Amino acid sequence: MTDLHRRNPYRLPVLLLIALSTVVGLSILWEFRLEAWVMHWLALPYDADFEDAERWRFVLTATGFSLISMLIPTIMLRRLIANTRSSYRRLKQAQAKTETLATYDSLSGLINRRIFMEMVRNQLGLKRPAAVMLIDLDHFKAVNDQHGHAAGDIVLVEIARRLEAIADDNGGVAVRLGGDEFCLLFLKFKHQTELGQIAEAAVFQLSAPLSSAVEPSALGATIGISRSWTDAQDASALLHCADTAMYRGKKDGRSTYNFYDSEYEKQRRAQADLELALRRAVEADEIVPFFQPIVALPSQEVVGFEVLARWPKPDGSTAAPADFIPVLERLGLIPAMTRSLIKQACRAANRWDDHLRLSMNVSAGMVTDALFPDQLLEQLRQEHFAFHRFEVEITEEALVGNLEVARQNLSKLHEHGITVALDDFGIGYSSLYHLTRLSIDKIKIDRSFFEPGQTDHLPMVEAILGMARSLKMQVTAEGVEEFHLPHLPSWLANSGCNYAQGYLYGRPKPASSLFCYTHSSFAQQAG
Template identity: 35%
Template sequence: GRRIREVCEGFGPQRVEFARLGGDEFGLVVCGDPDDADLMRLGERIASHVKLPYQLDTAHTGLSCSIGFASFPDSATTSEALYECADYSLYHAKRHLRGRTVIFSSELEAEIRSRGVIENLLRTANFSTEMELVFQPIVDAMSEHTAGFEVLARWHSSRLGLVSPADFIPAAERIGLIRPLTQALLVRALATARTWPDHIRLSFNLSAHDICAAEGILPLIPIIEKSGLPPHRIDFEITETAVTFDFMRAQQSIATLKAMGCGISLDDFGTGYSSLSHVHRLPLDKIKIDRSFVAEINENPVSHKIIKSLTGLCDDMEIACVVEGVETRAQLDSLRRLGCDFIQGYYFARPMPGDAIGDYLAREGQRLEQAGARVVA
């Protein structure tokens, strides 16, 4: 707070009113009709000042800050609307340009409108008819046998057409629909998995709201019990962000799922907080390495070293390692040499509807049988 105030007090002809809004959020009112260049300059000064190291006893640490601005009357004409525009600019900065300054624009205004449309249509959506489930194989790296399928949701809106999960999942979280959506999708996913061979597992994603709500994952328990699918064939995927949302409550929810016999996978490892304390303190069965490290595994030594380190960590802790985003044979061969356990990606198959899984498994069996015959010959 002192650092930001120092920048504000020394900011040229414009007067800047400065206040703490709560938590780690601060508010600025920049008077004197500043233009966008003035606001960007102020944001850059604040960010660079906050980034300077802090000394705590004998240690040093650092912070960064993201900033969102909105201008009167260009962005909005009331104080409430102006605040909302600035807040959305901050949200955009935190999500896409962390540590940077974003000024509200016509593009962001269109984004807000689109977000509002998605939220309104989601409220009236029929999950049973508009939500489609697709399944992507998770394959044993050495034998190339399918070990399970991750279930993914697709929303076919009658108004918008196909809506990306990257858009409708956050929308469902914002408007409080993620938990009923999770429950509806889990019922259908478990019903599909019951038709698979007994050795094939189902991998299902949970959000922070699913595992950190007051009642935890209690509503999911009867769904699992009534499905007829043994819990030991189910893996629930959680992200590091979900875990850090409320670690203690997440820990309790995960312990309940483990007690039922379900497996737990930590998804997108390496892209979030990447805290090793989560790995040590949670009863994990699998860690999923994000696809961003795989694309350049054979071209970028850093990507190769990161995956090597993560597979070593999994091996030491006796946790299975799943690598996402594998698209080429060369990538698969490199990951095999590094000791990865399971592979997921377009090299083996794109996500498919549930009624295509039987044919996929049959073709896989024929392919592996022919490959075995060639080796013997």
């Protein structure tokens, strides 16, 4: 019915007219001819004098009812057919849209991630070559932050058009994987040199100014390249290899390209394993305090210990701070590690003679954190550790970022009896300025002033000691080693230095290796 009606829209009305004419004809034939014959044949009474007007009224009535009985279903049928056709068209449109969305990215019009993975899987399944260029835009976040997501979408569309042109010129397929991450896929073998040329051209073209209204500066692209014939034989693994190569470019400065390197992958995995292990170590208090003696001069009596971080590993070795502190800084875990060390150190020191002090270096980020003083004081209260037994060491690096906040924080610590020491004194560029502005109780002369054979530094040390006396500050000399014996300790004592620290008096040791210190001299304890 639908197809017939589509070919000839007048067919249905004609059929209705024919049916109506047939009904009218049969009604007239019945009234004026057949009715009398049928009644006589059935031997029923029949009034042949029935008026013609009444006959015609019957014809018209029958015709009218027949017309209504045909017209109403026909109208309903036509509407049903129209609705069916409309629903069919909408269904086909929805199917087409669904197929498009399933194949292409809705914003850029490029092949989407799902189809890309299917193409790579099919290619690899047929043992054919595939090369993947994973492209991540540099500094794209700044576009959204500064101009809004609508502007960001405009940028993504223009980048997609450029990638389409590159793909067309080089026999590849442009793909949008999601966000600001794109891909060029090549399904024919290309030599490494050719892939490098394509990647270099892509970096250049994607870094060119945009023709759209939004032209963010420093927009570029970093590309990672992987090849099925050298790097991986699985679609997901091939994409992962490209991602690893791209990550290397991001780390090395961006707006460049790299081929996948298995050695770099091993290093990256080792770094990831190290980061995971350090996270767990901080959470489990596995980074432990080691204690290095600080002695008073000239008596050389142990008056306290500097707390130094060490990481005992499962293999029995102990990692030094240089091995893990930079990683913890990058992960933002220095505050958590510091709190853990303070907790462990205070619990160990609470078993010692109560005149022994703890000294601990605090990072720049913590010193300039407005919450730091209250957090430290509360932790010392919880550990039942006297404020006057704790010393905070800071470096000038902590003072460069936000001097005013650092000044307020150090003043609050000083008011509660915590000693503040300026570490590595003498190698910074503004030490004297900081000494006059901050609540500094002690300075620690950097070990570089006491290197072997460097006697020309001693006049500078004398000057520092004289300045400290005039400012009523105490001084600790760092890096007093075995090879300085006996000259340096006696010279420092005679020059007015208050404390000394170094391998001459002891190497850093865990709490379990320390004696229960009393008011005895270092020499007596060592004996």
